[in-house]
Ligand SMILES: Cc1cc2nc3c(=O)[nH]c(=O)nc-3n(C[C@H](O)[C@H](O)[C@H](O)COP(=O)(O)OP(=O)(O)OC[C@H]3O[C@@H](n4cnc5c(N)ncnc54)[C@H](O)[C@@H]3O)c2cc1C
């Protein structure tokens with residue numbers, strides 16, 4: 001069971017959250033001039049590392065806010081939580 | 090090298106205390122280079138090597154396995170084999186695989202114990218029954234042996250199903266594939282390994298690929314760095330399941346995959362109580378009984394990216410709750426073991442097969458939680474692809490290019506199939 005520290009509500013069980021995949025992926029613009037390959041990269045070709053991963057979570061059964069988490073995909077350790085809009089740093 | 094297995098050999102060895110069985114495959118030192126190097130000694134890697142040698146005469150082949158063969162998902166899966174896929178491309182591919190499984194024991198001279206006990210997928214509402222009828226009609230048009238059963242028929246097949254008319258998820262009937270069943274997973278690994286070895290393939294265990302060498306000018310793959318040294322390769326086939334993204338990164342490209350933990354569970358052995366595979370996509374549970382008497386069950390993925398071969402308790406709880414809702418009589422059964430394997434999923438839950446952005450580097454990945462049933466056809470078509478450099482007709486729809494072309498084969502949405 002992960003214990004995830006929501007930036008608004010504090011530490012809660014993982015069952016209150018829903019994972020939203022890789023964080024900090026920018027939608028390519030302007031839409032009408034984005035190539036098929038760039039759309040595919042945006043939609044499907046994400047990071048899938050064995051190790052540290054920056055990902056989004058939503059506190060679905062709590063405050064319903066989205067935020068970012070850095071988690072190790074092998075140990076599941078979480079070492080950083082930050083709000084949307086804050087830099088990845 | 091070992092001779093063919095036969096009833097006569099069995100009797101002879103039984104009389105001499107089973108001490109005379111030769112090793113089923115060699116453990117050679119890696120050679121400096123091979124025509125083809127397959128990364129990953131699971132079912133897909135070993136089957137590919139076998140069909141390369143048998144169907145294409147390509148025998149200068151090595152299978153490199155970082156641990157022991159079958160120690161990945163092929164040795165961790167719940168062994169359900171079926172072909173109830175909705176789209177014509179998937180139906181053609183997976184039904185070819187079931188057909189190959191039907192003849193595999195003979196083909197490999199190794200009993201893979203394909204038990205075609207049938208699989209029942211329950212419907213819990215009028216809406217779901219209508220949906221399943223649509224699926225069944227589509228699959229029948231594709232030539233797959235699916236049929237609908239009503240509640241009485243479903244209960245006759247599986248008398249233990251939740252009998253309560255006031256169940257939270259009542260049972261109204263379902264769909265059945267009678268050719269579906271279970272296969273002994275280790276036998277598939279060992280059978281392909283032995284058959285490939287006998288055709289000259291080198292199976293090299295404890296040999297992890299740590300880097301991919303490419304020609305600085307053409308970019309084509311030229312070999313792999315391993316924990317047992319550099320091994321040259323004319324062509325490389327990738328068959329490492331949940332670790333596909335990791336090895337692709339070594340070759341310098343990304344895959345549209347995410348790796349997840351998928352758990353399975355086995356109970357204490359029971360007297361025979363369940364003679365088919367039963368599943369529910371509403372309760373997210375499927376269960377069968379093994380020859381040793383254990384209930385073998387599984388359910389949904391752990392819901393976030395993971396390379397931890399453990400599995401987390403919330404998913405465990407969900408799977409076991411689903412089992413007890415479907416078959417309340419199992420509530421007092423004790424579990425013996427629980428484990429997880431790392432499975433790689435694409436957005437459309439279909440595999441990613443064929444060419445890669447790197448010349449002479451080929452892809453066999455994206456099987457997710459459903460690639461055991463695909464091993465014979467996966468190996469057969471991947472061998473063709475590697476040998477000829479062109480995707481086999483049965484796997485064209487599953488190319489990496491489909492993501493750029495927005496031509497997804499969206500089985501997850503269409504067939505409600507997770508595994
Ligand atoms: C719990 C669970 C239940 C499942 N149930 C079913 C089911 O009922 N029916 C079904 O059809 N499918 C099922 N599956 C899916 C199925 O097990 C897989 O799709 C299938 O086994 C994949 O075979 P493979 O040969 O591609 O991979 P694997 O068997 O995982 O083999 C890949 C091998 O590559 C090796 N490897 C990884 N990285 C490297 C490296 N760098 N160098 C060298 N070697 C490396 C690994 O050690 C591993 O042995 C299930 C999976 C799990 C985890």
Ligand SMILES: [Zn+2]
Pocket residue numbers: 006007008009010059062063064065
């Ligand atoms: Zn919150």
